[in-house]
Amino acid sequence: xxxxxxxxxxxxxxxxxxxxxxxxxxxxxxLYSAGAVRENYQRINAAFASLETLICYSFKANAxxxxxxxxxxxxxxxxxxxxxxxxQARKAGFPPEKIVFAGVGKKExxxxxxxxxxxxxxxxxxxxxxxxxGAIAQKLSKVARVALRIxxxxxxxxxxxxxxxxxxxxxxLAPPVARKIYQKLKKNRWVKPWGIHLHxxxxxxxxxxxxxxxxxxxxxxxxxxxxxIKVKYLNIGGGFGIxxxxxxxxxxxxxxxxxxxPLISSRKLKLILEPGRYxxxxxxxxxxxxxxxxxxxxxxxxxxDAGMNDxxxxxxxxxxxxxxxxxxxxxxxxxxxxxxxxPICESGDFFAQERHLPLAKEGEYLSIMDTGAYGYSMSSxxxxxxxxxxxxVKESQWWIVRERETYSDLTKxxxxxxxxxxxxxxxxxxxxxxxxxxxxxxDFIVIDNRPGFILEPNKxxxxxxxxxxxxxADGILLLEKSKKAKFLMRTFNSDGSExxxxxxxxxxxxxxxxxxxLTNKKFTFETPSGNILAEVNNHExxxxxxxxxxxxxxxxxxxxxxxxKGHFINTGVPHLIIFxxxxxxxxxxxxxxxxxxxxxxQPQGTNVDFVQIEKExxxxxxxxxxxxAETLGCGTGAVASALISAAIYxxxxxxxxxxxxxxxxxxxxxxxxxxxxxxxxxxxxxxxYRGKIIEGDIDV
Ligand code: LLP
Numbered sequence: 001x002x003x004x005x006x007x008x009x010x011x012x013x014x015x016x017x018x019x020x021x022x023x024x025x026x027x028x029x030x031l032y033s034a035g036a037v038r039e040n041y042q043r044i045n046a047a048f049a050s051l052e053t054l055i056c057y058s059f060k061a062n063a064x065x066x067x068x069x070x071x072x073x074x075x076x077x078x079x080x081x082x083x084x085x086x087x088q089a090r091k092a093g094f095p096p097e098k099i100v101f102a103g104v105g106k107k108e109x110x111x112x113x114x115x116x117x118x119x120x121x122x123x124x125x126x127x128x129x130x131x132x133x134g135a136i137a138q139k140l141s142k143v144a145r146v147a148l149r150i151x152x153x154x155x156x157x158x159x160x161x162x163x164x165x166x167x168x169x170x171x172x173l174a175p176p177v178a179r180k181i182y183q184k185l186k187k188n189r190w191v192k193p194w195g196i197h198l199h200x201x202x203x204x205x206x207x208x209x210x211x212x213x214x215x216x217x218x219x220x221x222x223x224x225x226x227x228x229i230k231v232k233y234l235n236i237g238g239g240f241g242i243x244x245x246x247x248x249x250x251x252x253x254x255x256x257x258x259x260x261x262p263l264i265s266s267r268k269l270k271l272i273l274e275p276g277r278y279x280x281x282x283x284x285x286x287x288x289x290x291x292x293x294x295x296x297x298x299x300x301x302x303x304x305d306a307g308m309n310d311x312x313x314x315x316x317x318x319x320x321x322x323x324x325x326x327x328x329x330x331x332x333x334x335x336x337x338x339x340x341x342x343p344i345c346e347s348g349d350f351f352a353q354e355r356h357l358p359l360a361k362e363g364e365y366l367s368i369m370d371t372g373a374y375g376y377s378m379s380s381x382x383x384x385x386x387x388x389x390x391x392x393v394k395e396s397q398w399w400i401v402r403e404r405e406t407y408s409d410l411t412k413x414x415x416x417x418x419x420x421x422x423x424x425x426x427x428x429x430x431x432x433x434x435x436x437x438x439x440x441x442x443d444f445i446v447i448d449n450r451p452g453f454i455l456e457p458n459k460x461x462x463x464x465x466x467x468x469x470x471x472x473a474d475g476i477l478l479l480e481k482s483k484k485a486k487f488l489m490r491t492f493n494s495d496g497s498e499x500x501x502x503x504x505x506x507x508x509x510x511x512x513x514x515x516x517x518l519t520n521k522k523f524t525f526e527t528p529s530g531n532i533l534a535e536v537n538n539h540e541x542x543x544x545x546x547x548x549x550x551x552x553x554x555x556x557x558x559x560x561x562x563x564x565k566g567h568f569i570n571t572g573v574p575h576l577i578i579f580x581x582x583x584x585x586x587x588x589x590x591x592x593x594x595x596x597x598x599x600x601x602q603p604q605g606t607n608v609d610f611v612q613i614e615k616e617x618x619x620x621x622x623x624x625x626x627x628x629a630e631t632l633g634c635g636t637g638a639v640a641s642a643l644i645s646a647a648i649y650x651x652x653x654x655x656x657x658x659x660x661x662x663x664x665x666x667x668x669x670x671x672x673x674x675x676x677x678x679x680x681x682x683x684x685x686x687x688x689y690r691g692k693i694i695e696g697d698i699d700v
Pocket of ligand 1: 237
């Protein structure tokens with residue numbers, strides 16, 4: 001059946017009038033026919049039905065999740081080339097036991113991910129790679145299954161950019177090198193020879209190059225048999241060509257199947273195929289609108305609203321795509337010689353050159369055919385052009401399976417470092433930029449004050465931290481210039497008082513500095529209570545705390561109506577720890593404020609933590625000095641609780657500490673009972689939002 005055809009004067013995709021979609025969605029957009037994908041899959045399946053065959057769709061041809069999920073549902077596996085494709089393929093529903101992983105430059109983390117997922121096998125392309133795979137497999141105690149990709153040195157007679165089986169290409173291994181590796185693998189516990197892989201190129205017109213490539217493979221198979229090295233799979237890759245031009249014939253799959261069957265069935269091998277283009281190219285079209293018709297010199301240009309950023313194949317490979325009008329031209333309608341070009345600022349931005357097309361008027365729609373493979377997957381947003389949407393049609397149903405990108409997608413993930421921002425140097429008339437952050441529910445307003453424009457930080461903290469008249473936060477963190485380290489962090493509580501240090505504040509400041517590019521992942525910064533070593537791993541920040549003073553255990557604190565037993569430690573700021581199980585609300589409301597102002601801890605006062613020991617963690621609630629209330633979490637309090645629990649109950653590092661706002665981990669080393677060193681605190685530090693304060697409304 002034809003999936004794109006003219007009917008009642010218009011181009012249809014399955015049972016949908018494409019013009020209706022164009023009007024509804026706007027142009028340009030990619031359009032795919034579900035029926036065509038399924039039919040192509042079944043055609044390959046039927047051709048190779050006499051062999052045990054796994055069709056591993058080449059994911060790079062078209063990574064659209066909905067379209068891929070159709071193939072996964074048909075029973076296809078997939079051929080991937082990166083960790084990103086592994087992630088996408090799993091999301092599309094391809095099971096790991098049907099995934100093969102090719103590519104000349106696999107990275108350690110990609111190999112590890114694939115091993116953890118238990119994919120069917122790696123198609124290995126170099127000696128270095130096999131060693132790395134072995135090392136990672138051993139580390140994970142997993143067995144890696146591999147096929148060696150053989151470079152048979154044959155010419156597949158296609159475009160030189162998609163020729164991959166000649167000896168001067170970067171792909172695969174020469175047969176003698178492959179033999180050496182297979183031989184070595186005999187003794188390898190962690191890497192098992194599972195197959196032989198070939199992929200000689202793309203858009204190959206006839207079976208002949210495959211048959212030539214299989215000659216050295218047959219020799220290799222005989223050699224493997226002699227060596228008693230057993231492989232289960234022969235993977236002949238993809239590359240089956242399609243007929244892009246009218247009159248061209250498409251690849252004869254039945255002929256290939258017939259000719260390779262003896263080689264495979266006599267050895268009871270399983271066959272893997274990796275078709276990309278053959279499955280999806282003809283299922284897709286790129287729909288565009290004719291913006292302007294322009295005559296220049298002796299030429300006529302049809303300027304359309306799709307560009308080489310949407311479909312790069314004509315520019316990159318001089319490839320031919322048929323172009324149809326959505327309105328069917330009458331039989332024998334006049335034609336004119338045109339160049340169909342896009343809006344990109346490059347002369348290479350064309351879809352057809354000197355092509356005789358039926359006359360078209362400005363505003364009409366055109367369909368660039370056979371663009372389901374290597375169309376969207378090779379697109380970019382070059383020239384500030386949001387990528388087009390993708391639409392899937394199944395009979396008379398249709399879905400937008402990927403939305404059109406927006407202008408804001410064009411700047412997604414970008415940051416202008418404050419240092420480069422034109423608003424940075426002086427505040428006069430310019431906004432004050434801040435970043436709202438939180439770590440376990442301790443929230444901060446982080447401001448880069450290295451230029452020194454904040455003159456009254458205490459006042460600013462009171463105002464900004466106020467949840468009614470300001471932004472609302474437990475404190476503000478100022479990054480200031482430091483002679484000793486990358487920067488100095490100053491912490492101001494919401495009452496305006498300055499704290500020497502705050503564990504969660506320090507983690508937020510560290511993440512902020514790393515995000516702004518002020519530091520590497522691991523660095524030191526200064527606080528009034530000493531230098532802090534920090535390590536940032538995306539959201540997770542771990543800091544080394546100042547070596548704490550020795551603990552003071554079993555203090556009797558006499559209060560108005562009672563006496564409480566507590567344990568004191570300074571972990572950068574003072575903390576009194578009280579074990580209480582379960583913790584009463586009244587302890588935080590009534591007991592804690594009395595302790596905080598108790599003469600024993602004057603003049604600086606103390607924070608108070610109520611600690612409950614659970615199975616494998618501590619649960620704590622903290623009354624914070626300065627905030628003068630319970631907070632959702634407190635980093636120095638978590639450290640204090642962990643160390644005191646170690647001193648009293650012998651709890652060992654690492655200690656998980658749960659608070660209302662989340663969980664932290666504390667690591668430490670014991671010198672002797674009650675004295676600790678190498679204390680680390682780790683947990684998430686998150687950006688909530690960024691904003692700016694207009695000078696004049698709030699005094700800086
Ligand atoms: N297997 C491997 C290891 C591959 O590298 C490829 C494609 C395939 C299978 C699938 O080949 P296919 O059946 O689709 O020909 N961008 C070019 C095509 C590049 C092909 C890259 N490798 C184009 O638009 O023509």
